[in-house]
Amino acid sequence: MSRGLVRSTVTAVLATGLATGLAAGLTACGGGGQGSGDSKELTFWMYQDRTPQAGQVMEKVRKDFEKANPGVTVKLVKIPKDDYNTKLGSAVASKSAPDAGILDQPLVSKYALDGTIKEVPAGLITEADFYKGALDTNRANGKLYGLPQDQTCVALFYNKKLVPTPPKTWDELKQTAAQVHAADAGVAGMNVPKGDGYGAWMFPGIVHGAGGQMVDDAGKKVLFDQPPAVEALQLWVDLLKSSPRKITDSDKPFENGLAAMTISGPWDVPTIRADFPDLDFGVAPLPYKTEAAGNIGGEDSVVFSTSKNADLAWKWLAFMNNAQNNGPVADALGGFPVHLKAQAVAGGPEQAAFLEQLKVAHARPAVPQWIQVNDEIIAPAIESALTGKVSAQQALTDAAAKTRSLLGWNS
Known part of the structure; x- marks a missing residue:
């Protein structure tokens, strides 16, 4: 009954070159609708909101991203946590996985070695901006396959x-x-x-x-x-x-x-x-x-190999994990930020001990x-x-x- 908690988040250096790399013609993955004209729809799977406030946080981040990227629509698909891995596994097997989504930390290596998820593009983030333990939960065979989303520990x-x-x-x-x-x-x-x-x-x-x-x-x-x-x-x-x-x-x-x-x-x-x-x-x-x-627990965010919007998907993940957004997004998911410059949502006096512990956390x-x-x-x-x-x-x-x-x- 391991509490897969252990939470991570990554800050993103959004190179302007990524924007130009999103050429016209990007279409949605199997999990989302087809874009028309210059519009593009990105599908992101995540856990069902823990609280109404968590839903409000994700809605604000979604709207901010769409405002910064005219013509882009982010479709958030929220699934009960207990059903998530089963539904995702079925979608992967039928080649109808979303463009991107949340993934429990210990599953990253399996999906990476299966060829189910993509490797993080060079230059997307500055690795030194993140908690090492959180970032390492995304490594397999020495390569990075996702961004930490939130993290937790004991x-x-x-x-x-x-x-x-x-x-x-x-x-x-x-x-x-x-x-x-x-x-x-x-x-x-x-x-x-x-x-x-x-x-x-x-x-x-x-x-x-x-x-x-x-x-x-x-x-x-x-x-x-x-x-x-x-x-x-x-x-x-x-x-x-x-x-x-x-x-x-x-x-x-x-x-x-x-x-x-x-x-x-x-x-x-x-x-x-x-x-x-x-x-x-x-x-x-x-x-x-x-x-x-x-130790460490929590979730990562990954881009699936079947995505036809991979560049846009990585841009979305980086946006969620930058210094400004990582704190509230991690809290919405129930964990602590993984970006070193992100502010943890204010908690009680116990919070300092957990944040100190996360500095020395080791990935599974x-x-x-x-x-x-x-x-x-x-x-x-x-x-x-x-x-x-x-x-x-x-x-x-x-x-x-x-x-x-x-x-x-x-x-």
Whole structure:
């Protein structure tokens, strides 16, 4: 149940040459209507609006783009998020995909290697203008195949009554958790992640915090059976000593004051504020061993290979992701901006921690089967170590072997 959240956005340097490149005769893709005369229709698929305000943001950006590009009509097709991937897959299979659309981060590499989406044109953006982790979610075989649209991540939530100062390192995290539990045996120091899809999605951020990585996709090497990943899993195992599951398996242990710390994302902040108004909590970047790091979620925007309006589509994506528009568009989608100069829509005091965390976020491996690896191999391996069935090393050794077999890699 990975929360594919992790949000990204890219700023665009709109070269004037792009405008002249939109020669007359551009027509809509299979997902849109045919333009007549000098008019051009561009079809963009996206998730259904989260709120009326989100719809207003997208409508303003659409109108601004059309005003700046006379004769162009942008058709926004909004699809419920739960149905989106299925409908998009069917459209791709029938060669009726839209010109462009939203794509969940881990799907970019699959679509790129399948030839379903186009490579980003040279000069469309200045890569240094974007969060590295967000931009990297669009890479496959070293090439860029999309622009990050919004991004999100997880961070450390802490109960200020039990943890006045949030830990910054793994050692401090273990020490703080132990002190909390020693002071009250009915309170867990940490709500340790479980071995499920969500926990497996968070796990690479912990591995990067020890200076490691999950795989070397360019070299086709599985690395999560190496010391940094083993140490990361052992950290979670060690935390269970001061964070027994008999406590954390209760309903909302952090919110109810039964766990001093937990790992979660910005989506939980308003819910906690509304449902648990008496809980005095803060949010801090994830503790790390050797370097600050974290994971990432969110969506990217891509141009489909069947589009007959590719130049116009890229211009639209760049417009949505420039410094002015990226902030409100990312917020409309439920995430943070990916353009370094874009302003995040004002939030509470917790926002600073998430924005700091995103500076050191790492993209998931550019492996088409990564969702399967995450959910079916890494998640149960984590759980087997956390329940004491095998050691952290053995759990990841076995999982790495299964991953190599699935991917057809020799190392």
